[in-house]
Amino acid sequence: MKIDLHNHSYYSDGVLSPSELVLLAKQQGCTVFALTDHDTTDGLLEAQQQADNVGLQLVHGVEVSAKWSNMTVHIVGLGVDMNNAVLKQGLKRHQAFRQIRAEKMAxxxxxxxxxxxxxxxxxxxxxxxxxxxxxxxxxxQEGVCKDMRSVFKRFLTGKKPGGVGGQWAQFDEVIKWIQTAGGKAVLAHPLRYRMTNTKIKRLLSHLSGAGLDGIEVVTGSSSADEITQVSQWAKEFGLLASVGSDYHGWPNQRVRIGQLQQMPNVNETVWKDWLWQD
Ligand SMILES: [Zn+2]
Ligand SMILES: [Zn+2]
Incomplete structure (x- = not known):
């Protein structure tokens, strides 16, 4: 079974439409696939229609930005009810902030x-x-910077031009939104926050104290050592393991949907209690 539980469409910062994305996932041999756009579930209806057409198990997801100790972390919600009022209201708040942030950045x-x-x-x-x-x-595109990396070096972060602090909800609130909507809350790409291991463990201790369900053990860019490391943390903090490529479809992105490495702790997965439709 090929599972990929972290993907983006053009409803957030991905390139493809939800239906193109689901079709591609099917073509790559995915059996279970989650659409997890940033702070929105708006692409899920279209994704579901396509999933029904091509016969793919779609997990309704969302990737929510959250504040932890003045840093931004990403928490993926998997198996959420997109019509849940608490989740909807929370996401609306983040969408409103994104609008204001865009104006400030400009x-x-x-x-x-x-x-x-x-x-x-x-x-x-x-x-x-x-x-x-x-x-x-x-x-x-405007030729102001030569690539994405240099953009973030010169702009958009900290005190640089276009840098605007993220006013996201606190991590415990975000976990509650997801769980109230019936979903599992999973910390996304734990090694991408530029934190020391000590700090990541502090993060995990706070998040699991707030009820976090799982952690992404395998991501699109994980090395074997990283998988072993995160898998150990999952055990240590009693977290279920998840897998996700974080596919966006950017031309320079090397990751591909469903092309993920094997997970070591196959019993304690975030999907262990899910029932798949035949
Ligand atoms: Zn993310
Ligand atoms: Zn993502």
Whole structure:
């Protein structure tokens, strides 16, 4: 069974539509697939229609930004009811902040000589949501920066032009939104936060104290050592293991849907109690 529980469509910062994404997942041999756009479930209906068409098990997901100790972490909700009022309201709050943040970022970039940034970025973002990735893509397109990496070095972070602090809900709130909507809360890509191992363990202790269900043990870019490391943490903190490529469809992204390494602790998975339809 090929499982991939972390993927993005153009409803957040991915390139493909939900139906293109589901079709691609099917073509790559995925049997279970989750759409997990940033702070929105708007792509799920379309994804579900396509999943029914092609015969793929779709897990309704969302990737929610959350605040932990003045840092931003990502918590994936898997198996959520997208009509749940608590989740909907929480996501609405984050969407509103993303809108305000986009305006502030555009003003910051204007001060650094990048004019009409908001209009330009709106052309890059296919749906209503504007993410930092869209700003970065726009700056590369405009020839202001040569690639995405240099964008984040010069702009969009900290005190640099276009840097706006993330006003996300606290991690315990986010976990509650997901669980109230019937989903499992999973910490996404634990090794991508540029934290020391000591700090990650502190994060895990706080999050599991707040009821976190799982952690992504295998991601699209995991090395064998990293998988062993995160798998140990999963055991230590009593967390279920999840797998997800974090596929966005960017031309420079090497990861592919469903092309994931084997998980070591196959019994304690986030899907162990899920019932698959035949
Ligand atoms: Zn993420
Ligand atoms: Zn993601």
């Amino acid at each position: 003003r910051g970039l204007g001060g650094a000589g990048v004019f009409n940034a908001l209009d330009k970025v709106k052309l890059v973002a296919k749906k209503g949501m504007i993410t930092r990735t869209h700003f970065a893509q726009m700056l590369v």
